[in-house]
Amino acid sequence: MHETAVPRHPESQQFTLLEARGLSYRYPNGQAALSGVDLTIYEGDRIALIGHNGAGKTTLVKHLNGLYAAQSGELLFHGEPLQDENLKRVRLDIGVLFQDPDDQLFCNTLYEDIAFGPLNQGFTPEEADALVHESARKVGMEELLFKAPHNLSYGQKKRAALATVLSMHPDALILDEPTANLDPRQEEVFTELIREFPGTLIVISHDLTFLYGICDRAVVMEKGGVHHDYTMKELASQRKYLREHGLESSFRFTCCGGHHHEAPTHAHPHSHGRSSSMGAAGGQSDDRPIARQKSGDSDAPLIHLLDYSYRHPDGAWGVRDIHLHVNEGESIAVAGENGAGKSTLARCILGITEGRGSYAFDGKLVTKKNRKALWRQVGMVFQNPADQLFCPSCWEEVAFGPRQMGLPKNEVEARVEEALQAVRLTGYERRAPHHLSSGERKRLAIAAALSIRSRVLILDEPTANLDAGSEDLLFEIISHLPVTKILISHDMALMMALCERAIVLHQGRIIRDYACAELERDVHLTSINGIDYTLKNACRDAMLSLQEGAA
């Protein structure tokens, strides 16, 4: 039986900003997205909008911003229905930061993008100019005002997108997955910017630790409706609430990802009484399967890069002086700030790019001739599965690799069946990859790599933008894959839970190569490359302490 939590009725806030009464919405294909949503948002609220993928969060915020009209029910802005002039006003007074900054930055220079909103608000070009400079200064991008968005880094694009909204001085700010794919340093910068925003805040995110740091109210959505309305502390303190709504990843709220034996000096303020709540994944480091045995030279590491460097065509260093060995069966985390060279290193290991230096795979030197055959040994799951999935059906997607290998039809069929089963997508054969959920697409991308039976699997941010349920399932699948794993991630909890060893890249060079548990304790990283996990860790520890207090 589902326990109903007490709805939150703030007493301190008097003025209602937005109010939804029985709001319902169906997509043109008949699918219900919202059903009878009742929600009151007060001025000054800082709301975390939480729920599974597909729970209706994005559809709701598109209503709140006036992008979608209510099909049934009522939506009020400052007590008046969202119609005509009030509709125009809500679009200008409620700012939305969309998930993909490339959607938000649609002009040819950052200046034009930031000026777009204020000009539509009726400001003169001179007034708009002042607002542009003010917003750009706030996000630390004044010197990049005349740069084209496609020439900005991802972190810069995210901040630029925020500036486009801040320049309109909105009453409320709606943020859709604002910190997804940002490195910890960029995330902290972004978090500070959001904290400084004085108005109402509505944040959609799957990252509870981030939400805990900036929100005081948690609205949980499920199946198109508002399921619960808590204070953030209430939600965070009750593990049962988190479990009820599938908001807690089993590996995320376990200290050190379960690697206590590898982190003897780590302080565990929340360790007492935690053992019972460790969950199955807490001890997953112990029951992970052993990868298959080496097939080549028994002494040689599977991957051996020696003094390896690569430069991009524009002359910038991708990776420099890389010395790296990876043994068969190892799981290695690759950390580093955005632009540190993680993806370039992956491309070098995949054989897509050729630098200088020595690269040996399974004891054999990788030459120009055999480099093109590396794809049979090394597979990759890309950060955005949309980049990887291009076939009309899941079956064809998974069969693509084996077909390229020239395997007979029955062997292709057997491999597809096996790979889909491994990622629990049996029965999805005829479905279009484009119509799958984010979690399912990630799993399909893994199946596509598994069907080639590569010995090494590179995973680039596998859990980004996934809800806790999808994250858990994916984690379980990945942790049981019998291959050598190279995990590129900014997610400390995932790295700790999945890997034994971590390397840290900075400006293309490997600056650390140690046990994963040491990464969490490495306070010097902040001064070297600005990577700082302390904020996240502090939030996580605070949440764990709350849960222990409540238990």
Next chain:
Amino acid sequence: MEPRAEAIRYPLFALLLWGGGAVLAVCLAAAVFRALKARRERLRQFQDDAAPRDWSEPAIDASAHLDSPFHRWDPRVKIVSLLFFIFCVASLARLSTGAAAIGLGLAAARTARIPWSRSFRRLGAMAGFLLMLLIVTPLTAPIHPGDPVVVFEHLEFLPINLRGFFPAGLVCVKAIAIALLMEPLVGTSPLANTMEALAQIGAPRKVGEMILLAHRYVFVFRHEAQRMATSMEVRGFRKRTDMETLRATGNFIGMLLVRSFDRTQRVYEAMLSRGYGETTRSHVAFTARKIDWVKGAFWIAAGVALLVVDHFRGA
């Protein structure tokens, strides 16, 4: 009595010799170019102390930040007067006046301080079409009495009318002159300013907005295509001449279109959420000074002069 066409006969091996020589020369030039490029790339990989270069991708208005008489020119006057000049060049009927237009185009490109490489790349993009025109027109031009015609042995059914080279050459000369003016025209102001200027002189504003959006998202589209191509390569895709390659390429293009369609919807929503509507305001304001009108008058006068010379010398 009309004079008959003059047929100059050559043996077939002369065609093979000339044609083969031309193809060989083109292949040799391409091979040398590729070898030099590969060598430069290899050298760069081993050059430890080479300073990192700007990794920005070139845009249409990549040179808009420079300073020149074209950059300081009011875009509205610039567009009107240069377009008038371009129409005059397109109306020329003589190679000599076309060559003069090329001279003016070169002078304009030099004055605008735009790197020659950009102008040459633009010319290079047209080279294939112009080359095809130079090959096809002499073969398809109707033969009139008095036309010089070249005929190869055993290929009498395929006479080459040398008169055909004249219209083809004229088109090439005019195309080169106009292409040289494109950089001073669209590359010397930010694209948004050029589009705003076009709107202010009467062009539909929606068209300008569409051009701006297309220019913005062509880079995003390119990056998406590159990432998808990489993911295909990682899964063993190699271009071959078989059905599998055709199917994979079709899927690739289809998925790019689907993703673009989805992005279009998202971008439109992002625009609406920031107040996009019936009236679009611009942050750009233009003021035409005396010098702008003088520059405009110069290009209009130059166009008229070319037309007059072309007409009277032709007469």
